[in-house]
Structure formats: C-alpha cells, structure tokens
Amino acid sequence: MKQFLLKFGRVIDPASNRDGVFDVLLRDGRVSAVEPQLPAPEGARSVDARGLWIAPGLIDVHVHLRDPGFPEKETISTGLRAAAAGGFTTVAAMANTSPVNDRPEITRYMIDRSRAIHAATLVPVSAVSKALAGAETVDFEAMAEAGAQLFSDDGIPVDDSRLLKRALERANRLGFAISLHEEDRSLSCNGAVNAGDASRRLGVIGYSDEAESERIRRDLTIALEANAAVHIAHVSTAESLDLIRAMRIKGARVTCEVTPHHFALDDSAALTWGPNAKMNPPLRSRRDVDAIGAAIEDGTIDMIASDHAPHDPQSKHMDHLAGLFGPGMAAPHLSADDAAEFARAANGIVGLETSLGLALALVHRGLISASRLISMMSAAPARLLKLNRGRLAVGDTADITVIDPDVEWTVEPDRFLSKSRNTPFRGMRLKGRALLTIVAGEIVYDGRKSAA
Numbered sequence: 001m002k003q004f005l006l007k008f009g010r011v012i013d014p015a016s017n018r019d020g021v022f023d024v025l026l027r028d029g030r031v032s033a034v035e036p037q038l039p040a041p042e043g044a045r046s047v048d049a050r051g052l053w054i055a056p057g058l059i060d061v062h063v064h065l066r067d068p069g070f071p072e073k074e075t076i077s078t079g080l081r082a083a084a085a086g087g088f089t090t091v092a093a094m095a096n097t098s099p100v101n102d103r104p105e106i107t108r109y110m111i112d113r114s115r116a117i118h119a120a121t122l123v124p125v126s127a128v129s130k131a132l133a134g135a136e137t138v139d140f141e142a143m144a145e146a147g148a149q150l151f152s153d154d155g156i157p158v159d160d161s162r163l164l165k166r167a168l169e170r171a172n173r174l175g176f177a178i179s180l181h182e183e184d185r186s187l188s189c190n191g192a193v194n195a196g197d198a199s200r201r202l203g204v205i206g207y208s209d210e211a212e213s214e215r216i217r218r219d220l221t222i223a224l225e226a227n228a229a230v231h232i233a234h235v236s237t238a239e240s241l242d243l244i245r246a247m248r249i250k251g252a253r254v255t256c257e258v259t260p261h262h263f264a265l266d267d268s269a270a271l272t273w274g275p276n277a278k279m280n281p282p283l284r285s286r287r288d289v290d291a292i293g294a295a296i297e298d299g300t301i302d303m304i305a306s307d308h309a310p311h312d313p314q315s316k317h318m319d320h321l322a323g324l325f326g327p328g329m330a331a332p333h334l335s336a337d338d339a340a341e342f343a344r345a346a347n348g349i350v351g352l353e354t355s356l357g358l359a360l361a362l363v364h365r366g367l368i369s370a371s372r373l374i375s376m377m378s379a380a381p382a383r384l385l386k387l388n389r390g391r392l393a394v395g396d397t398a399d400i401t402v403i404d405p406d407v408e409w410t411v412e413p414d415r416f417l418s419k420s421r422n423t424p425f426r427g428m429r430l431k432g433r434a435l436l437t438i439v440a441g442e443i444v445y446d447g448r449k450s451a452a
C-alpha cells in the first residue's frame, strides 16, 4: 500500500470550502484523510509542508502541445513535463496539430502517448470543424467517445454562424462546451499588435479591440438562442468583459478565461520584446489591462489559462528581427520590410512554467484571495472539462499541487522544460511557484531538487 503524508500545510480547497492548516494523507492514489493532525502510518513517506499551500492539482484548459506535427516546437512529452514543472496536473491540448485533432485516431494517439509519460495528464480538445476549415463539423459523438472533453477550433475563429449554431447544439447534447477563439478577421486585419500607441510606434498594422468584442456579441447571441454553454478563450478587452456581463444577465451560459500575459502586460511590452510579445489576441492597452484586473476581482472572469504556445526561433522570424528588440533598447520604427517580417512571425508565447508565478502576483497584490486563485486554476477548469478533479475531499483522486507562495525566483527560459523559449517574461522576478506536483498520488515534479 502506497502512502504519503503531507504535514502542517495550508490546505486551500475552495470546492470543499476549506482553507486552513491540515495534514493530508494520500493512499493508493487517493485522498485518504484530511485532518488537523494525523499520525504517520507505518511505512508512509512524510513531507513537512509548513508554510506551503496544498491545493487541488492545477488545471490548464488551453495549451498547445504541437504533437503530432511540430516536434521542433514541443512534443507531448516535453509539454507535459513543462506542465508538471509549472504545477499543472492536467492540461487540455488544443486541436491545431498536424494532422488536426478532428478524428478519433488523433485523439487516441494523444491519450496513448501521454499515458506513457510520467507527468501531467492530457485531456484532448477536439476540433469543431474538420481541418479547422470552418466548413464541415467533426463527428462530435465519435470524438467524445475517443476521449475529447472540450471542442475548439482555437487559433482560428468559427466564422460561419450556422455551423457554429449546429456545433453548439451537438456539443451541448453531449454535455460539453465549445471554447471560442473570438476574432472577426475582417476587423483584426492580421494585425501584429494592438491597434493604438504600440502599432503606431512600431509602424505595423494594428489589431483592433472590436475584432474581439464584435465577434463575442454575435456568438453569445447565438449561444443564448441555442441555450448552449460556451467558453470564451483568452478574453482581452474591456468591451468583451462588459458584453459577457450583459449577456449573463440575459441568461447566456458563458464562462471565460484570461491568460497571465493579458493581465500582467500591456501592449508596450511589444516595443521591448518584439515577436516574443506577439500573440493572438494581442497584448492590449493599459485601460483593457485595468478592466481585466477589475473583472478578475469581481468574478466576471472564471479561470486563468496559459494559452501555452511554443514556437521555434525560425517561426518567430528571430533571425531577421531579434537584433531590433530587447530590454534597454529604444523601440524601433520598423521599415516596410521589417514590418512585413513582424506580421509573418508566428503568434503565441510559452506559458506553462510562468503561469502560476504570474497568477500568484494577483494574491500578493491583494486583488483576490488565495482560495479564489485556486478556484480559478483548478475547480473552475475542472468543471469546464467535466473532470472529476479540482477538489481534495476524502476519496478524491490525489492530484495535488504543493505551492511555495513566497519563494522569489527569476524567469530563466533556458531552464524551461518546454522545448521553446518564446517568452516576454525573461529576467522577470516572480514570487511563488510549484514545489511538488502530484498526479494520482505519484510525484511527477519535485522542485525541492532545483530550489531557486
């Protein structure tokens, strides 16, 4: 019998309404007891968790693991190890792989591959439309049967309203939501950064905030009519948040996520970091960042998701652009050639290994409680993915993240377990990180060995 005793930790389990110092006993992969004091059973390994948080395992509903198809960026193996190092016990892997996850064989490949790896658990996200082409829906029943727990064409918006309506009805009949990448491409114009000060200073095409909010307006109207649950991925603008609030009052069943980069950075970061601060949706204005902070505080935003999007330097056009950007350098006004290169640079940044540290700043700043943070990073994601996780009650699967909330560390991309290094957080000092990541009672990441 395998036993594991975590002593004197602060157990933060919003789903059980628990926040206090407890001992937690794990036995045979499950939570066996949570009590103010437990004697160590014979043969049990014991960990002194004084000063540490013991939380239900963190869950990220939005990651790109690039497998199958792009081993130069990430693989299921490197991605799940990076997830474990970031404190995640479960991640939902988006469908824009090559081939696209639009048929059961791909879903089964992802699950089989992940089971061979001693790290975080993978939950496959099925595409909504075949080849993400927006013309024909996938076989929702077959994809759910193969193991998909969420549906999304993420990376690309679903443009066809009728297809979206049909897809929402089918996914909802199976009990699953659709996660929507909200972008009206006739308004975003393939913009490289947010339309405003940053796009003007760089001399590149701007991506307007209406490109997101106008599409959210359409999609929430469709979802309300269909009485279907929808999830808004990486919400980034003040108007989008106002729309979500208004449509909830009308009865729309909508959840939403925000990424750490959208609450931690504004569009001025693109002036320093160039392609490593380029993503879709882009970093927004200070006003939007403030609105996101308020929406985290008032509960409009349900969860935090990394949108982990690894890219190799070639895809980011770093050979051409790297020399133009950097800390301490004046923001360049790009030549037409450089602006074109910048526009072609792939969108996205890695996030699995910085997400928790950036999110903990919300607690350190006093914006939200520790319990609310764990709810946003575990209980709420578990509900969206229909997982029996995100809670630490007796009998639950022992997926646990032990967090040191106070340790200070510096983001060093060269030490990431992810294969990619594309981050605008290089050199940033963060406070707090995962110390132990436990999946079904087994340690899959042990940060005590690599203390800062």
Ligand SMILES: [Zn+2]
Pocket: 154, 155, 156, 181, 233, 234, 280, 281
């Ligand atoms: Zn997206």
